[in-house]
Amino acid sequence: MNYALYLPAFISGASLELLLFRKGEWDRRSGIIVKRYAILFYVALILMFVFGQSIRASVASTLRLQLAFLGGLYSAMACYRLFFHPLKSFPGPFGARLSIFWYLKESIPDMQMYVRLRELHKEQGDFIRIKPRELSICHPDAVVEVHGPQTKMLKGEFYDVNYPQHNLQMTRDPGYHHQKRRYWDKAFNTKALKSYEPRLKTHFTILMDIFSKHAASKETINASKTFMDYSFDVISDLTFGKPFNMLTTGEPHPIIKEFIEAKKIMGTALSLTWLFHILRSIPWVEYRMNEFIKWYKSELDDRSKASSPTQDFYTHLSQSETFEKDGPWDAQLAIFAGGDTVSTTLTNICYLLAEYPEYQERLNEDLNTLCRPDEELDDQTLSKSVLLGGIINEALRLYPPVPSGGQRLTPPEGIVIAGRYIPGNMNVITPAYSIQRDVRAFPQPDDFIPERWYSRPELILRKDAFFPFSYGHYNCAGKPLAMMELRMVIGMAVRKFKISFPLGKKRECRRYVEEQADCFVMHTQPLSLMFEDREGKRV
Numbered sequence: 282m283n284y285a286l287y288l289p290a291f292i293s294g295a296s297l298e299l300l301l302f303r304k305g306e307w308d309r310r311s312g313i314i315v316k317r318y319a320i321l322f323y324v325a326l327i328l329m330f331v332f333g334q335s336i337r338a339s340v341a342s343t344l345r346l347q348l349a350f351l352g353g354l355y356s357a358m359a360c361y362r363l364f365f366h367p368l369k370s371f372p373g374p375f376g377a378r379l380s381i382f383w384y385l386k387e388s389i390p391d392m393q394m395y396v397r398l399r400e401l402h403k404e405q406g407d408f409i410r411i412k413p414r415e416l417s418i419c420h421p422d423a424v425v426e427v428h429g430p431q432t433k434m435l436k437g438e439f440y441d442v443n444y445p446q447h448n449l450q451m452t453r454d455p456g457y458h459h460q461k462r463r464y465w466d467k468a469f470n471t472k473a474l475k476s477y478e479p480r481l482k483t484h485f486t487i488l489m490d491i492f493s494k495h496a497a498s499k500e501t502i503n504a505s506k507t508f509m510d511y512s513f514d515v516i517s518d519l520t521f522g523k524p525f526n527m528l529t530t531g532e533p534h535p536i537i538k539e540f541i542e543a544k545k546i547m548g549t550a551l552s553l554t555w556l557f558h559i560l561r562s563i564p565w566v567e568y569r570m571n572e573f574i575k576w577y578k579s580e581l582d583d584r585s586k587a588s589s590p591t592q593d594f595y596t597h598l599s600q601s602e603t604f605e606k607d608g609p610w611d612a613q614l615a616i617f618a619g620g621d622t623v624s625t626t627l628t629n630i631c632y633l634l635a636e637y638p639e640y641q642e643r644l645n646e647d648l649n650t651l652c653r654p655d656e657e658l659d660d661q662t663l664s665k666s667v668l669l670g671g672i673i674n675e676a677l678r679l680y681p682p683v684p685s686g687g688q689r690l691t692p693p694e695g696i697v698i699a700g701r702y703i704p705g706n707m708n709v710i711t712p713a714y715s716i717q718r719d720v721r722a723f724p725q726p727d728d729f730i731p732e733r734w735y736s737r738p739e740l741i742l743r744k745d746a747f748f749p750f751s752y753g754h755y756n757c758a759g760k761p762l763a764m765m766e767l768r769m770v771i772g773m774a775v776r777k778f779k780i781s782f783p784l785g786k787k788r789e790c791r792r793y794v795e796e797q798a799d800c801f802v803m804h805t806q807p808l809s810l811m812f813e814d815r816e817g818k819r820v
């Protein structure tokens with residue numbers, strides 16, 4: 282092997298980085314890049330062999346050549362990222378400036394980067410380079426400036442995960458998003474919510490019956506699992522016109538089981554979108570993903586044939602011009618955006634109510650003044666309870682179910698955020714967990730103080746720093762439904778039961794909040810709670 286080939290290989294690698302990969306976005310093409318690179322490897326190997334080397338020598342030479350090529354590529358990449366990158370003047374750990382693997386290393390195995398990020402911001406300031414091309418901005422001003430209706434920011438590469446398919450959330454084209462969002466907004470307006478009420482009541486009743494049974498037998502209940510069963514039943518009922526029946530059977534639906542099992546792996550891959558695209562291009566993974574989508578499609582087909590269906594999401598979303606193409610992808614979005622987030626929040630609220638039982642008593646009294654104990658609660662009445670609103674908001678502030686928030690891309694000309702210029706075509710995140718616990722927005726940021734939302738306004742300095750449902754054009758479409766469910770379930774539960782930690786298990790239960798794992802949405806551990814019937818009734 283002529284050693285003179287190594288230098289051109291090194292230079293080719295470096296040139297590829299400097300002339301091509303340095304600019305633009307490559308993540309969604311990573312699968313194809315890896316495949317083409319593998320082809321090149323074999324072509325080089327065959328050529329060596331054809332030009333007279335033995336198999337062994339050909340493999341060794343090809344490997345050395347690849348090493349020289351990759352050496353050039355990564356040396357150029359490292360030099361550029363450390364010394365010439367537009368984000369070079371922003372602080373951040375050395376590893377984060379160099380490679381996205383730093384973020385991965387910090388995230389695994391506990392997926393608590395969102396907690397560490399808050400500490401990093403306290404140490405290094407409001408702007409931190411957390412990936413070679415990504416900044417985390419922890420400043421109350423950033424929420425409106427990055428997400429508000431006037432912003433010039435677009436969705437970042439993260440939102441290409443379904444590419445070339447789209448759903449409402451995973452599309453980067455603002456026009457396409459707007460076209461779709463109109464129908465989603467109709468599915469969550471006041472009239473639509475009213476029409477969903479009878480369906481929801483069925484699930485509330487089953488849930489309260491389960492709590493009653495546990496109260497009667499004085500057994501603990503795994504609150505996170507029960508709320509998960511409940512919220513996936515609700516969301517499947519509204520998406521397909523029939524529930525998964527997880528509450529009644531106690532068994533997860535196969536599609537949910539697989540989702541929960543894969544959640545941490547998917548969460549990890551999602552923090553490295555190019556890895557996600559490489560994984561997606563593996564034929565088995567591609568096959569599994571297609572099978573999922575086929576399942577969603579067949580469920581929607583069944584729903585479309587239902588003879589006298591009551592209103593549900595399908596009623597509204599099927600009117601959209603994009604439904605034919607995107608229907609199964611949007612149904613998948615509804616299931617996962619609407620199931621997990623609600624169940625985590627319900628569990629978080631019950632955790633906080635067990636930790637601060639005085640709020641249960643006050644809330645029960647408050648609800649009794651709004652509605653006679655023998656009267657059925659409805660959402661309109663519950664909306665009047667400022668205490669209930671305060672408890673829900675405070676739970677969403679301390680434990681936002683989407684703790685790191687969505688990635689946004691700066692416009693080509695750059696943009697000023699929180700008083701600092703950010704160069705164009707850079708990714709930015711506004712971590713909800715850190716911002717919502719920022720003392721500049723919420724004094725006593727780590728304390729659970731529901732009163733700050735109604736009687737102690739001095740404890741909210743920046744209301745715009747509260748954005749658990751995100752903000753602006755891409756905010757949560759399902760917020761009205763989510764808030765209604767939270768009010769109804771918590772209102773009904775507190776009126777009927779006293780919620781507590783099992784005797785002597787308070788410390789153990791703390792692990793539930795301490796170990797929440799960020800997989801874009803949260804992955805939570807079991808939480809054992811006791812539900813005691815307020816009237817001591819045996820059911």
Ligand code: HEM
Pocket residue numbers: 449450451462465614615616618619620622623626681682683686687688749750751754755756757758759760762763
């Ligand atoms: C407590 C409950 C919930 C919380 C905290 C929450 C939070 C969020 C957040 C932060 C986003 C923005 C994500 C991003 O920037 O990419 C979002 C988007 C979305 N959520 Fe929720 N969500 C909740 C419940 C629901 C429910 C019940 C549904 C019903 C299906 C839903 C449907 C959606 C949809 C469709 C989007 C995408 C909106 C768009 O891109 O235009 N969410 N949610």
